[in-house]
Amino acid sequence: MAVKLGKVRKAIGEYDHILIMMRHAQAEPGSLTSDRGRGLTDKGRKQAKTVAKGLLDLGVNPDRIICSGAQRAVETCERMLKVFGDGPKVDYRQSLYDGGMQAILDELGHIKPKTRSALVLGHEPVMSIASQWMADSQSDPSLIDLLNLGFSTASIAVFGSDTPLGEWQLHCGRLLAVISPKDFD
Numbered sequence: 001m002a003v004k005l006g007k008v009r010k011a012i013g014e015y016d017h018i019l020i021m022m023r024h025a026q027a028e029p030g031s032l033t034s035d036r037g038r039g040l041t042d043k044g045r046k047q048a049k050t051v052a053k054g055l056l057d058l059g060v061n062p063d064r065i066i067c068s069g070a071q072r073a074v075e076t077c078e079r080m081l082k083v084f085g086d087g088p089k090v091d092y093r094q095s096l097y098d099g100g101m102q103a104i105l106d107e108l109g110h111i112k113p114k115t116r117s118a119l120v121l122g123h124e125p126v127m128s129i130a131s132q133w134m135a136d137s138q139s140d141p142s143l144i145d146l147l148n149l150g151f152s153t154a155s156i157a158v159f160g161s162d163t164p165l166g167e168w169q170l171h172c173g174r175l176l177a178v179i180s181p182k183d184f185d
Contacts, residue, residue: 003183008158009058011176015160018060018117019108019173021131022051023124023151025079025181027072036097040075047154047181048076052083054184055119058158062088062119066107068096073121076154088119096122101130105169113164124151131157131175134168139175146178155180 012018025044040048055061065088067077077090095103104120111118120127128150134157135144147157159173 003177003179005054005058005179005183008177008179012059012158012160015174016116016162017160017165019134019159019161019165019168020055020060020062020117020119021104021127021134021157021159022076022119022121023127023153023155024068024070024073024121025051025076026153036070038070038072040072040079044072044076044153045079048079049083050181050184051154051156051179052080054179054181055156056083057184060117060158061085062117063115064088064111064118065090065121066096066118067092067121068123069094070097070123073097073123077121096120096126100126101133104130108165108168111164111166113166115165118165127151128157131159131178133170134159134173135175136161136171136173139173143175143178147175152180 025047026041027038067073069092128147132147156179158177160176161173
């Protein structure tokens, strides 16, 4: 299913608050020593840049980024910041590596009401599962079905709501799109 980016951009403009849930970009294969220390591949570095540019094209330059402390997530964030500039405030959290859905909700709870947009950058399967739980009952069921497949590397789910991000709980955001880096090409 092709993503209509113009339609997504328009939908984003209809909401006061935007949440982006993202899986880190493609990482080096795992090793026996440290999963947390895995860095990005060349393809992963390109994916991160592509998604950042795509978000800007959609009119989203996150005010806040909450990023896993694992190396591949940190590198994804760093590559994206080269596109976003100095605008986003970034918090690196180890809890996003192994804390599950509750870690995401805890982090969202610290977001100030004036924050319009935030990006949560983490890992699978938590990002796609959390996205399913964040989607409200008015979200398109076909988009929710896409989340059942999980996120490929550097994929995002875009949510909109008029509720400030710090007040979000389960089923608080309208799922507007599920986008892979290829959709931005």
